[in-house]
Amino acid sequence: MKTSDFSGFYKLSVEERRKEVAEFAGLTDDELATLADPSSIGMELADHMIENVVGMFALPLGIGLNFTVNGKDYLVPMVGEEASVVAAASHAAKLARPAGGFFASNTGSIMIAQVQLTDVADPFAAKMRILEQKDRIMAACNEKDPVLVNFGGGMVDVEVRVIDSKVGPMVVVHLIVNTLDAMGANAVNTMAEAIAPTLAEITGGTAYLRILSNLAVKRLVRSRCVIKKEALGGEEVVDKILVAYAFAAADPFRAATHNKGIMNGITPIVLATGNDTRAIESGCHAYASRSGVYTSLTTWEKTKDGDLAGGIEVPMAVGLVGGATKIHPTAKIAVKILGVKSAAELGMVIASVGLAQNLGAIKALATEGIQRGHMSLHARNLATTVGARGELLEKIVAQMIAEKQVRMEYAQELFEKYSK
């Protein structure tokens, strides 16, 4: 079985790492070349993706290691600008391996589109009238996307809410749609626009907004893991992590930073696979507020054996078909590296990485603080930049850290001194 547990991966040259990933994922030479090409989309495609295009913007793509989710090993492509993120996720995933890695589940790819209806004289009666005509509404919506229906997706339910607002009561209709492996924004927005006049007619009101909700509460992914206390350095570290978690669970100021750490794991994969980072971020943060108070997206507890048990549950509207995922050459390769076969599988891997990232951050914060880890990675980056490799690199990194002099000029000075 393929393993994502590569020790010493970070010590390899970029070329050596690329070879390992190509072997793991079965990448062709062309795909490997595309992966190294910062302008892989080309100016013409770029010009079709957004407006007023004048250039490109490249970011590094790293590989999160050691992930096992539901018994399958994954190499996780992560795109971002922040140092330490990929290393922290990989480290935390390694800690989870002795207890089997991550165990994940999902609620299916069910999206919600909203149709807002105002000026309804009898909103509660109107709600009843809409629900009486559910079959008609569903059939009309499904007509708008026969391909989705053919593949087994389409509208699955209609829900109606009456909400109070500054401009009076509103009837809000939720179209509940199974979008399968698509993120589904286009599908559900088309349905919402198509059905709005019918809903206006049924309610006697005026249809206003017709748009999906990013609070995708019917498209949840969950992941859990157990970290053996020995892997953490003992039960006292478990206790420290629980205190760190309790802070995030109780205080929105801390929860915002705690959840930002979770998004450090989630967003890089969403981006790497060509999905909509803002959709996922708004969904996750809104979900963190679902009780009325913004809180942690993860939970951490101590098992009866004194080990650490973690869990995460987040909305995850990501797709594998359509959008940038299908047209961006590097995003396609990222999906191939992941080896996921469905949007739900992708979502479960993403949730697992979010959980691991959170563990990496709170473990560091609750013990040595995050600066030490940051500094050693920074030292490694500096030593690599000045040209050091292998044993020389390790020597320079160790000396910069021991002397607390993690600076480019010093890396250069040591490189010149020792390479003589």
Ligand code: MEV
């Ligand atoms: C930094 O990008 C993320 C952390 O602040 C997360 C956290 O505080 O839990 C380290």
